Amino acid sequence: MNIVIWILIGTYFLLALILRIPGNPHKNIILENTLPKDKLDEPKVTALRKAYKNNLLKIAGALSVLTLPLLFVSYDSIVMASFSLLLVVSIGALYGCEIFYIHKMRQLLIEQDWLLQVAPVLVDTKLTVEKNKKLVPVAWLIGSLLIAGAVLAFSFFQFGSSTISWTLLGTFVLLWGVFAAGYYATTRIPVRALTDDQETNRQYNNLTKHAWSFMMVMLSYLFIPTLLIPFVTLVKSAWLSSVLMVGFLLLLLAGSLFTFYLTFRLRKKQDVLLEETTSYRYNGEDQYWKYGMYINPDDSRLMVPDRLGMNLSINLGKRSGKIISVITLVSVLVILIGTTFPLFLFDFGENQLHYTLTDDQVTLNAPLTKASSIPFVEMESVELLEDLPNTRIRINGMATDDYLTGIFKVENKRAVLYVDRSSKPILKITTQDEDYYYTNKDEAETQQLYQALQNDLGKSH
């Protein structure tokens, strides 16, 4: 579980680093406030930026100190519950810091009389007609649809109409839908004249459109390997399947990093463009960003480009924007609680890995895991192991430092595990199609079940 704690601490600093970005000027905006170009380097502005960025790191540091004692907690359930709680607290604290400094910057602008006049919106009709000229062709997006479609067809052919196939289909529809929606949102990003110079505006727009549509298309291809993961379980060699899994993860990681690189490059190129112009037009948007997110009920768009030049933001002033955000938030909470709850059952429930013996079968149980009823006639052998075989892949189940439950692949054979890792020996029941591994929390109970099964097996064979 130590790894979880280090991930959490890493997350604090990652969040702090991401939130430091609005502290740097982009499009003459610092901390969601638009400044006159000649005031960007004023000492008071610099001091405020510095204080903001330092405080973010201090908060991340303080949270890390709070988190470290978890290294000495031995209950997974408490560690995971604290993980969820601290994650929420850290997001709240760091985001709170951002809002505080957005308001401080606003105050500074008012005190110094640096507020800008709102320029009327300038629309270049020619540029608006041609605004999507530099988009990556939509046909590229169809390519990923076809490839993923082929993978899905193969999945239904291989696994039939099973949970795996339907899960794959669901994952595919959701992910591909997100990227297709992202592509569509990119087509609708306005040209929004930022300067009085039309050539600068045209180049600025082309950069955004090309980079964003390219990213959406690239991501739509990148998720295809995740659809291939279930097929890895079919690979006979455990070594090869591990290599494939690591390969897929590395590919996903590389894709995410490349996306970051693309957005940073876009932001940099656009900053260079804007640096050359003197006629920056302020369109009065600061008021909609005062909470660090876009809230404008009068804007009909759902997705708007954020002001870091690196992301699309949801318009929380719109009803659909609110609904989507609430659904996302609730899903995250459900996932966090859903993953923590079973751990409490394991850690503090009464003998959660239990079995029921009847005249002709044994039933094995674990929390939130499907029970297995194994008739004696199907058992080929029953044995006690000192250790679990090391070549195992989790397919659909839970693997923590303390417990292994659910469906795994152990030594290339499908297996259902009900194992407390601190309890020895481990009972292994072999049947033709799959193996079962079981331990009771009480070692004597495991032994007892083994004896009982030995006797019954002798009778039925």
Next chain:
Amino acid sequence: MLLEIDTTSATPIYTQIRDQMILGIAQGDLKVAESLPSVRQLADELGVNMMTISKAYTVLKKEGYLLTDRRKGTQVAPYPKKTDSFAREYQQQLALLTAEAAIHGLTPEEMVKDVVNLFTEFRKDESV
């Protein structure tokens, strides 16, 4: 052409679009058969409801300044002929403007001079 829309102005947005497009056509910033943004594109650009843009385009089409082609979208129409309804509207607007000019002490000569100047500005493309 460049449309400059002030979303905080008391003049409705659709009127601002209509007026500026007519000026654009007269000044030659919008050429005959030039494509214009679709209703959705312009709505996205200004961050306003599509109905607002649709209203401006409908008015401009009714007055004969714009055309909608199924394939090419909205375009600038060839200069419309003088219709009766235009003649009426023109008389009304001119009467109002002249009244204001008279009240503000402009002489007929001054007004004619302004009109001539504007005409040269508007018809500069035609004389080439």
